[in-house]
Amino acid sequence: MTTTTINGHFRAGAGRDGLVPCDLLPAGKFRNGAARHWCRTHQCYWGTKADLAELESSAHMRCKLHASPMGYVLYPEVFDISQYHAITLASADDGLLRLRAKANDGGALLARDVSALAIDTRSVPGLFQPSIVQINITPPAAQTYAAALSSGVALGCIDCSRCAHPHLDLGDFALHPHRRHLCGHCGYDAVHGASACVSTPLQRLRDYALRKPEHIKQWF
Ligand SMILES: [Zn+2]
Ligand SMILES: [Zn+2]
Ligand SMILES: [Zn+2]
Ligand SMILES: [Zn+2]
Incomplete structure (x- = not known):
């Protein structure tokens, strides 16, 4: 929310049903030691067993909320x-x-x-x-x-x-x-x-x- 680049983490705005791509970055580890990512767009962690299975089947690294419609503002x-x-x-x-x-x-x-x-x-x-x-x-x-x-x-x-x-x-x-x-x-x-x-x-x-x-x- 604090840069001039336009990416996900806006949740309200000009559109209400935009599909915004995940913006994943490494974010330490889960409690069980597994590597963890944070999706800045959808505000959730990635790296659970379900996420890894989804990566395997879709060949896309994307979080569990990747298909959630979001509001967005392109040029505030x-x-x-x-x-x-x-x-x-x-x-x-x-x-x-x-x-x-x-x-x-x-x-x-x-x-x-x-x-x-x-x-x-x-x-x-x-x-x-x-x-x-x-x-x-x-x-x-x-x-x-x-x-x-x-x-x-x-x-x-x-x-x-x-x-x-x-x-x-x-x-x-x-x-x-x-x-x-x-x-x-x-x-x-x-x-x-x-x-x-x-x-x-x-x-x-x-x-x-x-x-x-x-x-x-x-x-x-
Ligand atoms: Zn920010
Ligand atoms: Zn995401
Ligand atoms: Zn931070
Ligand atoms: Zn707080």
Whole structure:
């Protein structure tokens, strides 16, 4: 979710029934010692006996969810966060992201309803690892963030200790703070935070804005 290349791991967006190819990478071992891969597209491990049997019969290395239709966004709107001093993001009833942002220069209001948003983070150096150039936000991510904020759970942003991608909790994980996280980008399953939290890159951006009240009114 954090590169400019277009591949699977978007789950909502412009299409709802796309078949996106698996993107498998080595990800350590299963508990029984068998080599394991992580499918970044479908967010699951590969390498069970069933997976190996499927490889044998189809001659394709693909995960158990390879035929699951997925939502996708080919070219999400790119948003340069540093140009705006007041930004809100909501997930609307129509399933779109509702972005509202006031420009630094002149305060013009930017209003966009989109199915996904790519936040360009290069203009706020030091917040994320240098290899991370953008953060992609989908409606479920915005929705779970809003729910977490209003319920008052501990929010944070944990970077994966293997691949450095900021971790995004979705669904049930976004309601229950936890210390041990599973990285959706590389499949490393022992990403530990200092304390239990719900992790999302939006929180790091929000915290950054809170440290600069003279320049930024609100980011998310
Ligand atoms: Zn990612
Ligand atoms: Zn897959
Ligand atoms: Zn990782
Ligand atoms: Zn997590």
